[in-house]
Amino acid sequence: xxxxxxxxxxxxxxxxxxxxxxxxxxxxxxxxxxxxxxxxxxxxxxxxxxxxxxxxxxxxxxxxxxxxxxxxxxxxxxxxxxxxxxxxxxxxxxxxxxxxxxxxxxxxxxxxxxxxxxxxxxxxxxxxxxxxxxxxxxxxxxxxxxxxxxxxxxxxxxxxxxxxxxxxxxxxxxxxxxxxxxxxxxxxxxxxxxxxxxxxxxxxxxxxxxxxxxxxxxxxxxxxxxxxxxxxxxxxxxxxxxxxxxxxxxxxxxxxxxxxxxxxxxxxxxxxxxxxxxxxxxxxxxxxxxxxxxxxxxxxxxxxxxxxxxxxxxxxxxxxxxxxxxxxxxxxxxxxxxxxxxxxxxxxxxxxxxxxxxxxxxxxxxxxxxxxxxxxxxxxxxxxxxxxxxxxxxxxxxxxxxxxxxxxxxxxxxxxxxxx
Amino acid sequence: xxxxxxxxxxxxxxxxxxxxxxxxxxxxxxxxxxxxxxxxxxxxxxxxxxxxxxxxxxxxxxxxxxxxxxxxxxxxxxxxxxxxxxxxxxxxxxxxxxxxxxxxxxxxxxxxxxxxxxxxxxxxxxxxxxxxxxxxxxxxxxxxxxxxxxxxxxxxxxxxxxxxxxxxxxxxxxxxxxxxxxxxxxxxxxxxxxxxxxxxxxxxxxxxxxxxxxxxxxxxxxxxxxxxxxxxxxx
Numbered sequence: 250x251x252x253x254x255x256x257x258x259x260x261x262x263x264x265x266x267x268x269x270x271x272x273x274x275x276x277x278x279x280x281x282x283x284x285x286x287x288x289x290x291x292x293x294x295x296x297x298x299x300x301x302x303x304x305x306x307x308x309x310x311x312x313x314x315x316x317x318x319x320x321x322x323x324x325x326x327x328x329x330x331x332x333x334x335x336x337x338x339x340x341x342x343x344x345x346x347x348x349x350x351x352x353x354x355x356x357x358x359x360x361x362x363x364x365x366x367x368x369x370x371x372x373x374x375x376x377x378x379x380x381x382x383x384x385x386x387x388x389x390x391x392x393x394x395x396x397x398x399x400x401x402x403x404x405x406x407x408x409x410x411x412x413x414x415x416x417x418x419x420x421x422x423x424x425x426x427x428x429x430x431x432x433x434x435x436x437x438x439x440x441x442x443x444x445x446x447x448x449x450x451x452x453x454x455x456x457x458x459x460x461x462x463x464x465x466x467x468x469x470x471x472x473x474x475x476x477x478x479x480x481x482x483x484x485x486x487x488x489x490x491x492x493x494x495x496x497x498x499x500x501x502x503x504x505x506x507x508x509x510x511x512x513x514x515x516x517x518x519x520x521x522x523x524x525x526x527x528x529x530x531x532x533x534x535x536x537x538x539x540x541x542x543x544x545x546x547x548x549x550x551x552x553x554x555x556x557x558x559x560x561x562x563x564x565x566x567x568x569x570x571x572x573x574x575x576x577x578x579x580x581x582x583x584x585x586x587x588x589x590x591x592x593x594x595x596x597x598x599x600x601x602x603x604x605x606x607x608x609x610x611x612x613x614x615x616x617x618x619x620x621x622x623x624x625x626x627x628x629x630x631x632x633x634x635x636x637x638x639x640x641x642x643x644x645x646x647x648x649x650x651x652x653x654x655x656x657x658x659x660x661x662x663x664x665x666x667x668x669x
Numbered sequence: 670x671x672x673x674x675x676x677x678x679x680x681x682x683x684x685x686x687x688x689x690x691x692x693x694x695x696x697x698x699x700x701x702x703x704x705x706x707x708x709x710x711x712x713x714x715x716x717x718x719x720x721x722x723x724x725x726x727x728x729x730x731x732x733x734x735x736x737x738x739x740x741x742x743x744x745x746x747x748x749x750x751x752x753x754x755x756x757x758x759x760x761x762x763x764x765x766x767x768x769x770x771x772x773x774x775x776x777x778x779x780x781x782x783x784x785x786x787x788x789x790x791x792x793x794x795x796x797x798x799x800x801x802x803x804x805x806x807x808x809x810x811x812x813x814x815x816x817x818x819x820x821x822x823x824x825x826x827x828x829x830x831x832x833x834x835x836x837x838x839x840x841x842x843x844x845x846x847x848x849x850x851x852x853x854x855x856x857x858x859x860x861x862x863x864x865x866x867x868x869x870x871x872x873x874x875x876x877x878x879x880x881x882x883x884x885x886x887x888x889x890x891x892x893x894x895x896x897x898x899x900x901x902x903x904x
Binding site: 250251289290291294301303305307309330332333334335336337341342382384386388389390391541542543544545546547548549550551552553554556557558560561562564565568 | 694697700701703707716725727728730731747749752753755789794835871875878884891901
């Protein structure tokens with residue numbers, strides 16, 4: 250499905266508004282949209298709302314063999330899914346340019362900045378390590394997917410708990426959450442990406458562009474930074490020339506934004522931890538807004554099943570009796586790969602044989618005709634059955650079948666004779 | 670032959686009768702939110718206990734030439750797992766949902782166009798397929814697509830004691846002997862789709878259908894309530 254194109258009027262309007270320092274949603278130049286962080290029912294599941302942009306991250310882990318050149322380091326794997334739910338322009342199962350760009354940027358932001366202690370993920374050196382997989386699903390694209398996914402990914406990683414393992418000699422046992430408390434990952438710092446969009450060849454700058462603004466922008470600068478004001482990655486795209494002062498100014502803005510967002514993330518993590526400790530229900534069901542008129546929730550509802558049995562009985566009784574089936578499969582000869590009574594392949598062969606037999610029989614019949622001059626049919630069939638039994642001595646079932654067919658043949662022969 | 674068949678059938682029937690009296694049947698608490706995403710034409714998230722699914726619908730829109738059907742709309746259903754890429758399991762769920770939606774949607778009203786339904790699994794705690802069906806129906810309703818009837822999904826599990834459990838959790842599904850999911854329409858309470866796993870008798874199947882029809886009443890009542898709440902002046 251194609252995305253709706255942006256009309257020239259809209260484009261001109263947006264650019265003009267930006268020149269007048271106005272934004273569609275009433276924000277100031279350096280304002281972020283409202284960030285909301287919610288957690289799922291299980292560990293390592295995180296939803297991030299950045300205005301209308303919505304992203305879900307899920308962290309999972311499994312035991313794998315390490316890479317040969319790094320035998321005592323765990324493996325980090327990032328996967329950004331541009332689900333068609335987020336935008337009609339995204340296609341299922343196709344690696345688009347955007348998804349490669351986002352994936353690469355997330356990898357640079359979280360893996361190459363060494364924010365996670367991969368050595369602590371080693372179980373047995375050179376044999377087994379933990380592979381941490383981060384799946385980021387885009388649910389709604391309203392611009393700035395990168396910032397939303399970087400917040401979601403790092404929050405999910407902070408929230409995640411991996412199962413504890415015990416090593417006894419060569420044996421590795423993974424303990425379930427009931428047996429031993431799961432262990433959080435050791436995270437040194439939290440890099441967060443901040444996006445800046447440039448308009449009119451870098452004259453105007455906006456923080457956190459929305460989808461409309463992204464469409465008319467000339468260039469994009471993404472700075473990943475942690476709260477210690479260390480730049481983890483920096484990327485400029487869109488082919489725009491930036492001045493040194495502009496980059497410095499962006500990094501200053503980024504440091505302010507990052508410290509705000511880090512504060513928000515740690516607060517959300519604290520809240521969730523407290524909620525889980527209190528033993529209350531937490532998760533997606535609980536985070537559903539109750540005050541909206543588009544949302545409704547019911548309590549557990551019992552279902553009356555008193556008449557279900559009667560109705561079922563009724564239907565079963567009214568239904569026709571099932572056709573008679575063979576009580577157990579018939580295997581003709583031990584060692585033959587056939588279930589059931591007749592094999593069509595065998596039939597064809599037999600028919601061929603029968604034809605041959607028929608020819609000989611015809612001759613015999615003629616002989617007998619000459620001898621007895623139209624003798625009894627039953628006698629002939631009897632004699633033939635004996636012949637067939639000799640031909641197939643291994644099975645009684647087959648003999649019966651061929652016997653019956655020989656009856657038919659005998660009848661046919663008698664018919665022929667009658668025609669004569 | 671006939672007498673032996675009757676002999677095997679009758680004790681099974683009587684044992685079923687005894688068992689089903691004791692089973693307690695209920696649906697977990699369920700909830701729904703509609704039009705929660707800005708980009709799709711219709712969206713919903715459906716929650717059953719801890720299981721939750723988000724659905725988004727796009728369309729009717731331009732269709733690819735290769736997928737065009739001259740007299741009706743092409744419906745594409747995508748199920749996105751939470752971890753990893755879609756596999757055979759997701760494909761089979763997609764097919765179940767697609768066939769149900771195709772039966773209820775009036776696709777001939779939008780010839781040569783495309784409808785896309787995307788289902789994102791948010792958490793799986795059993796009865797996932799029925800939750801997908803419910804989320805799909807709510808999203809189609811939100812998108813305002815013409816439908817001949819609504820539908821809902823009900824999952825029944827038969828445990829080792831032969832009791833029927835509706836809307837089972839993941840743990841109950843694991844212990845169950847048979848698992849059945851039915852899509853039931855709102856007009857005549859007929860079965861639109863069934864997906865079963867495990868072994869069960871004809872009698873048990875009929876019993877599960879009867880229970881699901883009973884449970885579908887509750888879900889359709891919930892649909893009605895949520896629409897009423899949405900379009901009322903005083904929530």
